[in-house]
Amino acid sequence: MKYLIETWGCQMNDHDSEKLAGLLAKEGFEAAAGVGDADVVILNTCSIREKAVNKVYSELGRLREEKLRRPLLVGVTGCLAQQEKEGLFRRAPQIDFVMGTMAIQQLPRLVEEARAGRTRVIDTGEYPDNHLFPPETALRHSTAKALVTIIEGCNHACTYCVVPTTRGPERHRPWKDVVAEVRDLVEMGYREVELLGQNVNSYMGGCTFAQLLDRVAEVDGLEWIRFTTSHPMNFTRELARTLVTNPKVAPFLHLPVQSGSDAVLRRMRREYTIDQYLERLGYLEAGRDRLCLSTDFIVGFPGETEADFEATMALLERVRYDASFSFIYSPRPGTPALRLQDDLPAQEKSDRLARLQARQVELTLASNRRMVGRTVPARVESRGAVEGGHWLARTGEWKNVHLAAGEGRRLPFGELVNVRITDAGPHFLKAEIA
Structure with missing residues (x-):
């Protein structure tokens, strides 16, 4: 079979x-x-x-x-x-x-x-111990990075989101199990892991999430740790300090904001104001300059006015995200947001999304261009040259790299190589072996 x-x-x-x-x-x-x-x-x-x-x-x-x-x-x-x-x-x-x-x-x-x-x-029954799935059973894809689930479910109650219904309440894996899995993955040859959770930074499996990052970082042979996805209300000073000081934690943070309007955030039940969100970004202090920061936006949430959307655009200008993922609000069965009046025309939603995405392309291009001339480590993510003759790699900042290796040269899949950034577009960097 x-x-x-x-x-x-x-x-x-x-x-x-x-x-x-x-x-x-x-x-x-x-x-x-x-x-x-x-x-x-x-x-x-x-x-x-x-x-x-x-x-x-x-x-x-x-x-x-x-x-x-x-x-x-x-x-x-x-x-x-x-x-x-x-x-x-x-x-x-x-x-x-x-x-x-x-x-x-x-x-x-x-x-x-x-x-x-x-x-x-x-x-479709509830099995409260499903987060304790034996990791050795998983059949890993042939990728340069290994995925490690540390928490299942979510205890937040955003009005647009089906996750609490489809994934249930939070269940946390014991930190010793997580560290043991990472150690096994390194022995298998992986040098990078991504810690996963619907709300990964609410982790409480016997230690805080920041402490878990430090403990995972102690695994010999591990080079980079990533994590996704974070909730602003669980982004602590301790986590910010670990993110900017632990050399094994990759310099990338995805912190969804969803909207720049406090009124919309209240209807979304996101549990924070824009001032509180910005306060948490401030925990990074000078370390913000070495991070790639990305976020999520939902455009056209029920009741979003032009002023609300302009507040989102203003936040985009203020923070100047290196990247963002943006979508038009999608009504989902069983969510409280269905009770809200959604009378914004579809064309207006599409126009707003296009404006936001166009500006983000400009900001991402500027972010990428700032890397031109730098020499940075990047992990090789293709097993050979792809169409166009370049190899695929990725920096610690989660930026895609089209890497020129030279005629007939082979690069070590999954390993870090030093690359010199030679050019930049909005979607990838061009580089050569340093």
Whole structure:
């Protein structure tokens, strides 16, 4: 039997897919080259925005046609499965099994039941210890960086967000387990890890998140630590100090703000004002200058006025983020924001998003150009030259690098090399081996 896992969404979903692959491999399944080669296709889904959900249903339509041609099991896992539950079968009867976010370790049982002919197999139950998944079971992708989940769920209650529903309340892995996993990953050859959580900096697995970073940094052979995603209300002075002083913590911070308007933030129930957000950025002090800072924006949230949007643009100018991820508000089932009046025309939302993104491109280009002439370490992320003749690499600041290595030269995948930045665009840097 061969399996194929298709993944949408965040890094947490990427790592969940590694866990799913490992569980199937333990049962004797082999990875398929594509849909046409698979006996089981699993869609590991995201539901944080409507666009992601639509992509899943489009893929389910294609799989329905595939099932008409030959025997094929189709399963849906992840956040959409946890959110829609039995409703998935009604909308897409070609689905054979549905598994929620907390039931990952039940996958072999669900597949076996579906193979035995049982219809509409489902488990979206709560398994409070799912965050204690045995890390050695995960079948790691061949990447330069390893993903490590340290916390599952979220205790915040943002009015637009489905995460508390789809991922449940926070569950924290013991810090000794996290350190042991990182140590094992280094022995496997990884030199960089990314610590994951829906609200990663609220970690309380026997120590603070800042203390966890310091303890992970003590692992011999580890070079860089990254983490995502942080909530401003859990961004402490202690964490800021660790971020700017520990040389193994990569100089990159993603701190979502969502809006520059206090009125919008109240409707979002984000629990902070813009002054409080800026205060937390101030914890970085002079260390801010050596960090790449990114954020998230939601444009067109219900009730957002032109003045509210201008406040967001003003914040963008004040902070001058090195990068940002911005989206039009997407209504999600079961969220409190659905009760808010959303009367802003779609075209106006699109226009505002375009204005914000255009200005961010300018700021990102300026940030990248400031690196021209510098020599910095970058991790090699491709196993050879890609189209265009360059290699792919990434700096500690999370900037993409198109690296000229020279005719016939081979670079060590996953290793750090010193590169000299020669040019910059808004989406990547150009560099040569220093």
